[in-house]
Amino acid sequence: MTDKLVNIATFAKSEDAHLARILLSESNIKSVVLGENLLMVIPKIGLPGVELHVPQSQAKKALEILESQRNQEKHSLRKPPDCPGLESNQHVPKDTSPSS
Numbered sequence: 001m002t003d004k005l006v007n008i009a010t011f012a013k014s015e016d017a018h019l020a021r022i023l024l025s026e027s028n029i030k031s032v033v034l035g036e037n038l039l040m041v042i043p044k045i046g047l048p049g050v051e052l053h054v055p056q057s058q059a060k061k062a063l064e065i066l067e068s069q070r071n072q073e074k075h076s077l078r079k080p081p082d083c084p085g086l087e088s089n090q091h092v093p094k095d096t097s098p099s100s
Contacts, residue, residue, distance in 0.1 A: 006056045008062050009066060010051050014033065020052050021052060023069055024052075033050055033051070034050070034052075
């Protein structure tokens, strides 16, 4: 009997979905990314995003792996201690002023 595929996550970018798929494959969990072609053809019309599907029997383990990865990323995105006002998603521009 074939295991039914279930959606365990939805991503705004296909790159993120594929990174999650690779992460799961490292734990021997087969997964498939669905919907990325539609987003490329018809971008920004309110589609929910790119879906990551796994066999139903592996969904719980897959969710645990993705949650663990998300928690690790949260801890690694803290502000540097020497830059208290800098958020993790801000870009620090390179000084392009001419030197004297």
